[in-house]
Amino acid sequence: MNSTESSAWTAEERHRHVLSLVDGVPADGSLRGLTAALQRVCRAAVATLGLRGAAVHVMAESDAAGVAACSDAEARSVAELQFTANEGPAWVAFRTRRPVLVPLLDAAHDRWPGFSSLAMVHGVRAVFSFPLQQGAVSFGVLDLYADRAEPLDADGLVYGAGFARAATDLLLDGDTVDREGELDAGLSASLADRAKIHQAQGMVMVDLRITLAEALSRMRARAFASDTTLLDVADQVIAGILTADAWTSGDTPEGSRS
């Protein structure tokens, strides 16, 4: 990236440049339309800024959200960790509608104890979350994951915001939700992992005769305690490995309390 050149550009020139960067990278052959385009945004951000990974979340609320696209499978795991931990920079960026820049993830341990330690296991040292928004309305977040604990430079910030703008335009222009209120098929498929977690949540509610919210808390606690992801826990619930008996056997801190 040539910083002297790009900082002299007008906003319009920079926008065109960002779009040309997005056009210049391929998406997985299995993806089409909206999700393929969003993946190209993630990959262009990774290539341009020398990142470890990038992911686009779509969000309505923190529980009604999902990963719409990612640069690669590892980035998806890191993005999903925020759902496992129920915390993280993407949540804050969505709520406050401002970029959340965390150049030293290690130092953010007090702020997000769960997310920061889990993300560091994946080799992430810095996270930069840019809200996808128009005016006062936000509907997602672009997460950038770096393996070096250092801030984005001025150009990096401009590019980060530029890739977030590109993702925003895609979601606004694309057929994200059709006239019948159905999500784009690719988007729906991308959110399938989250669907499993919610199915398992309903199962745990019945198994333990608790509320839905409690069920999700128990699953989260379980994931933490056993050093797995929420999706792993969900898979065990759905497969019938984690049933009422297993939950109450007291092998998690949450479980031992009840």
Added chain:
Amino acid sequence: MIGIERLADVFVGVADTLVADFDVIDFLHTVAGHATEMTGAAAAGLMLSDLDGGLHYMGASDESARLLELFQIQHEEGPCLDCYRGGQPVTVADLTTEPSRWPSFTERALASGVRSVHAFPMRLRDQVIGGLNVFGAEPRPLDPEEARVVQALADLATIAIIQERLIRQAELLTEQLQFALNSRVVIEQAKGAIARSLGVSVEEAFDLMRGHARRERIGLTDLALRVVQSPEGPQLLRPGS
């Protein structure tokens, strides 16, 4: 031409569209009013294009301007349409000197007491979204300074409208996403709860829910919400209940 201080007020007012109760129609009427004030013209009107490129009358400072705008749209002829199509200002100091350029429009305009027309494109970069048109009762050219000021007004109004369209689009997307994501979540939760409660697969659970929703004539999402109210909720779907 209006004074510099008044001009500053007008521009600040036009730029200030990020208010909660922004109303496009009201805004465009205000812009038309400003255009007449700036030029001392008799009337002004605005046209905007829809997504398919069709032009629509949007606002005018008075009835005569409104009729002239509508006339051009209906007859597909006139300076404002040429301005919109070309994306460049079209200015006619005296309509009587060019009777054959837009014959029916000119006849109509002269009959309603309009002698001069100055049409300005509402344009942002390559995108022309409409036109701002100033009608004068006297034959009179606009001096370059007036033309610059009116074009600046049209540019500001354009930005405001595009901004408003984007915000509207974003609000719609947020609403749709909220509904799609939320209903998806609750349906998955209900599938899981039913599967466990009734000892069926999640696919069978979904079929049971759909069947029940159809029989009871309620929405799938509403039914799912009821199912997940409590651990006993799935009993609703027990056969025979």
